[in-house]
Amino acid sequence: DTGVSQNPRHKITKRGQNVTFRCDPISEHNRLYWYRQTLGQGPEFLTYFQNEAQLEKSRLLSDRFSAERPKGSFSTLEIQRTEQGDSAMYLCASSFALEYEQYFGPGTRLTVT
Amino acid sequence: ELKVEQNPLFLSMQEGKNYTIYCNYSTTSDRLYWYRQDPGKSLESLFVLLSNGAVKQEGRLMASLDTKARLSTLHITAAVHDLSATYFCADFQGAQKLVFGQGTRLTINP
Numbered sequence: 474d475t476g477v478s479q480n481p482r483h484k485i486t487k488r489g490q491n492v493t494f495r496c497d498p499i500s501e502h503n504r505l506y507w508y509r510q511t512l513g514q515g516p517e518f519l520t521y522f523q524n525e526a527q528l529e530k531s532r533l534l535s536d537r538f539s540a541e542r543p544k545g546s547f548s549t550l551e552i553q554r555t556e557q558g559d560s561a562m563y564l565c566a567s568s569f570a571l572e573y574e575q576y577f578g579p580g581t582r583l584t585v586t
Numbered sequence: 587e588l589k590v591e592q593n594p595l596f597l598s599m600q601e602g603k604n605y606t607i608y609c610n611y612s613t614t615s616d617r618l619y620w621y622r623q624d625p626g627k628s629l630e631s632l633f634v635l636l637s638n639g640a641v642k643q644e645g646r647l648m649a650s651l652d653t654k655a656r657l658s659t660l661h662i663t664a665a666v667h668d669l670s671a672t673y674f675c676a677d678f679q680g681a682q683k684l685v686f687g688q689g690t691r692l693t694i695n696p
Contacts, residue, residue, distance in 0.1 A: 506683065506684075508684075513689075514688065514689070515590075515674050515676075515686030515687055515688055515689050516629070516674075516684070516686050517686070518683040518684065518685065521682060521683060528682065529680075529682055529683065564628060564629070566684075573617065573634045573636065573678075574631060574634060575619075575631075575684060576631070577621075577628045577629040577630075577631075578628060579627070579628045580628050
């Protein structure tokens with residue numbers, strides 16, 4: 474297991490379309506996080522899971538956004554009716570609950586045209 | 587969510603010089619992270635500082651944490667071009683999430 478993986482790495486979509494991203498965490502990591510990073514800014518927290526339970530959601534996560542982690546392993550982040558303001562890098566990270574390091578994946582870069 | 591502030595936001599320096607990036611945070615957290623990001627890439631963990639007075643060093647980078655002042659520093663010694671990147675500090679808030687600073691874009695010129 475070489476680390477956190479994310480797919481796709483790049484996604485270009487037209488405004489109004491739905492998109493779904495996938496994150497595969499490091500094996501046996503029970504915490505999984507989603508962050509969003511816009512150009513020139515630091516990453517912003519979106520949501521996190523402990524096992525399959527979604528424990529916190531940021532106010533940034535409008536009702537067009539939904540995240541799932543159905544079996545406590547991989548996670549998906551869906552954006553419905555995309556807007557140009559959704560263009561960003563979406564980063565996934567994972568960790569053990571009792572350890573300190575969060576390991577980041579390579580990210581999915583979304584461009585909404 | 588409480589803010590994390592870095593300064594400077596942009597730093598251009600010559601190879602061989604020393605400099606320090608400052609990170610102020612507002613929580614009572616005793617856990618502070620430093621990450622490096624190259625253009626178009628994800629985040630690489632540099633240091634995790636877990637207690638007041640913690641100091642960690644890796645190569646030309648040294649990080650420290652003062653929880654009473656709510657201040658962390660990242661010191662660069664005898665900079666080399668390969669250290670050019672954006673550096674982020676992040677505070678672990680609510681035992682749940684990282685809150686990042688704006689980042690410091692570091693350019694090291696020959």
